[in-house]
Amino acid sequence: MVKVYWDKGHGGTDPGAVGNGLQEKVLTRKIVEYAMAFLDAHYIVEQRCSRSGDESKTLKQRTDDANSWGANLLVSVHINSAASASANGFESHIYPNAGVATVSFQNMLHAEIMQVMRAFGVTNDRGKKQSNFHMLRESKMVACLTENLFIVNAYDANRLKQEEFLKAVGEAHARCVLKFLGLAGKPVPQPVPTPQSVPQPANATRRVKIIDVSSAAILMDKPDRINGANIGTIPKGAIVDMVVPVAGFNNGNTGYYKVVYNGKTGYINAKFGQEV
Ligand SMILES: [Zn+2]
Structure with missing residues (x-):
């Protein structure tokens, strides 16, 4: 050198x-x-x-x-x-x-x-x-x-x-x-490549499929499986629009999905939904 x-x-x-x-x-x-x-x-x-x-x-x-x-x-x-x-x-x-x-x-x-x-x-x-x-x-x-x-x-x-x-x-x-x-320049550090993100439409709708229930998941008026009221049921295998996952109450780390089913907005126990 x-x-x-x-x-x-x-x-x-x-x-x-x-x-x-x-x-x-x-x-x-x-x-x-x-x-x-x-x-x-x-x-x-x-x-x-x-x-x-x-x-x-x-x-x-x-x-x-x-x-x-x-x-x-x-x-x-x-x-x-x-x-x-x-x-x-x-x-x-x-x-x-x-x-x-x-x-x-x-x-x-x-x-x-x-x-x-x-x-x-x-x-x-x-x-x-x-x-x-x-x-x-x-x-x-x-x-x-x-x-x-x-x-x-x-x-x-x-x-x-x-x-x-x-x-x-x-x-x-x-x-x-x-x-x-005639000194050579140091190599310019290259930015670490970021993982290619899958392009998503701006308002992509998230969906969950009802799984792991015997016949239907209960739709509740609030994210609380103890105190929430039953406002409907969603049959096993149905795919519904999901608004957002929430922590809610009385369900530990599992939480809830806020979903829309048949025009009704409510919450299901997240262990009965799988994002698809
Ligand atoms: Zn001097």
Whole structure:
């Protein structure tokens, strides 16, 4: 199965960039978790990330982990910072002179993320860069690092404070990964087939046949074999229209059928009727 390694930038004792009440390590974790959840829900892929919670991991531990696991692709997610609070926008990085596959992945990822960010009012595309970063240099697979806006910039930080922005950016990363790797979709669960029901006319009449009596069943004025009055008899073998089965009184679990016989509506002991 195809393996994708997600690096949640920083973590633990290293908060990464801080500013405007935000910490980079918190944001990178959220973005990656949105990306992983998106792929996990819909695609056949194996995913691993550099930290599940807020652990401290060195850069070497991260690339060693990705390399020994045999990842096919590595995505390292970061938030940018600068001395000047006016710095803003999005940029992506690959290792200098990386292969064509890496360049192609950066092109796709960069375009996908910028498109989503534009929808949130981010206009500054700082470009596709080549950088001698540890995560890109020491990883053996196609790798790209994203710097998702500037934490020190008030306008950028206002976007980073929106959960829906982090989700959209995470899912943009995920969509690009699935396109680049050509991931297959998970089979859509098929609904359990329901038993074929026999089509019935809307007002189908139910009928019961009189059985298990010596000659006739007694038709009663109420569903109560002790207190009901006899209003007629229905001969054995007759088939009559049945209105509804009722529990009634004094007949335990057996109950009664409300039936119509010769224009009279009454009740018979259900043990003398068989629905036909
Ligand atoms: Zn960072």
